[in-house]
Amino acid sequence: MPTSSTVDLKLASEGAAKHEKAIGIWRDSFNRLLKNKMAVVSMVVVLILFFFAIFGPYLTPYDFLKQDLSIRSLPPSVEHWLGTDYLGRDVLSRVIYGARTATLVSLLVVVLSSLIGVIVGSISGYFGGKVDFFLMWFTDLNMAFPNLVLGVVLSVSLRPPLSRWMEQMYLSSLNPVFRQSSLLDLALVVAVIVLVAWCPYARLLRSQVMAVRNYNYVLAARALGLPTFTIVTKYIIPNAIGPVIVQMSAGMGSAMLTESALSFLGIGINPPIPSWGNMINEGLRQWTSAPHLLAAPALVLGLMTVAFSFLGDGLNDALNPRQWKG
């Protein structure tokens, strides 16, 4: 064919001029994120938190459990940068270890709840109809419960049977893991928060999926005879996940808050394992005489919540460039 060679030539020149290194959609979003100052600062704060959460126990100046009753409730000093608490423990070490608790809980919460939310939301959004109706009814039902009250009821009612079960498991297996009540604390706190926290993810993804499933490329994928699972996981979810990532960042902050609230009420992470929530509780008893005991964990908690929230905001702008008003 005479025409085909000219066509090829034309395309070749066009291709050569335009060709640049392939930049994926995620890389592109990340570049946009780096242009947002608040988001970058927040990201640094979050990274510092993660750093301390991972390496904290090797960096703390003192053992977070070591008590010294001769130096009770001291104000900040050169030896103890954030002072000591009512049992003479170093507050800085406890705040750092508390970062580990907070990060572990909120990461687990966010991963588990977004996973559940993504599964429920994508099934609901893609199949629609009765499946959608039932799943969203269930989600709404779940969301209608007051978050904290449900958490209190569940953790209080689940703890005794679970600790009995752990005791039995210990007696039958003699595995010391079953004697660690902190593990039970952690599992309960995570479970209780996840139970409610997955709902917004499900709703969010459902609405996104309902929009994306009508896109042409989904029809094109169906016309190729690709299985439903592939279409949902490769064609729909990656294009619908943006808002969920934003929600995950905001969710980290709110999971930290909820964990602290539960620990503050004495039904989350129990002393002596430090959590910012139970440190606030302990600090509250003597805040008039030793305000730093309250201030240290409260400020860190506040800072982290704000950082995650700003990071979420930055991600929102980065992942939805069309809405960007920069």
Add this chain to the structure above:
Amino acid sequence: MNGVLLEVKDLKTRFRSRGGLVYAVNGVSFHVKRGETLGVVGESGCGKSVTMLSLLRLLPPAARVESGSALFEGQDLLKMNYRQIQKVRGGKIGLIFQDPMTSFNPVLTIGDQVGEALIYHRHASKEVALKRAIELLQLVGIPDPEQRIKDFPHQFSGGMRQRAMIAMALACEPDLIIADEPTTALDVTIQAQIVELVKGLRDRLGVAIIWITHDLSLVAGLADRIMVMYAGMIVEEAKTEEIFDDPRHPYTLGLLSALPAFQAEKKVRRLASIPGSPPDLRAQPISCPFYLRCSYSIDRCCLEMPALQTVRNGKENDHRIACFVNIHERSTVA
């Protein structure tokens, strides 16, 4: 060579809408032979695309095929179970869509998407699929395919995306390709390239093509046979030359006179248009859908629905129209 590949009989598709049922496709019957190219022509909303989506059962949830059959290689597409129809989609029948800009998943590379179907239909490994994707892109005339398979769709121009989509449809060597206005979103020079490309591929691969378009002149050089649709019905069907030389239906005649004539010696004239607008498809058709816009209409047209009848037997293809009037006799009178 000329076995019948696809035979559609009395296909009726309805949409549920707030304003009641929409009669989108009203008893369409046609066939496609192996290796043949069928042009389907009609204006927007005349049921061309819906007919083809009905065949592959890719209709939106609000639409339903009410009756009819579609025998493809002896099996009824409309009665197949999910697994069987999945094998046909992409495996036996490839679909090319109208808008290449939105028909690719932005998060997957071109190579992934072109090769994807092979993984499911031929159980190919990822490497084999990518290798085949390179061959396919080469076949459709994309330069430097080894590099370009790593590109994302936004790095392709419209024309190249349409080429890639053709490659995608060809991946599993289908017997039939349905091209749904594949050149509408492209500019004219690219349109010509795509038509040439498809022509070349058809001759090389012997694949049958249903080419849907609203542009009669586009399929003139491409199709063996042309089917003109109006308001969800076939109004005329004949060999391409006959459609152009001897149109029998007033609507086809109207379409043809609306084409610009490129003849230097001819006097410049205003392009003719067909007065009026297409009928509301929410009413069940009981009369000829075209009679209100037709300058040849007789009383019978608004009382009865004309059936598709053979007006001339051809060697291979009959000339069929759905009209009561013989426009040759009428035009001498008028």
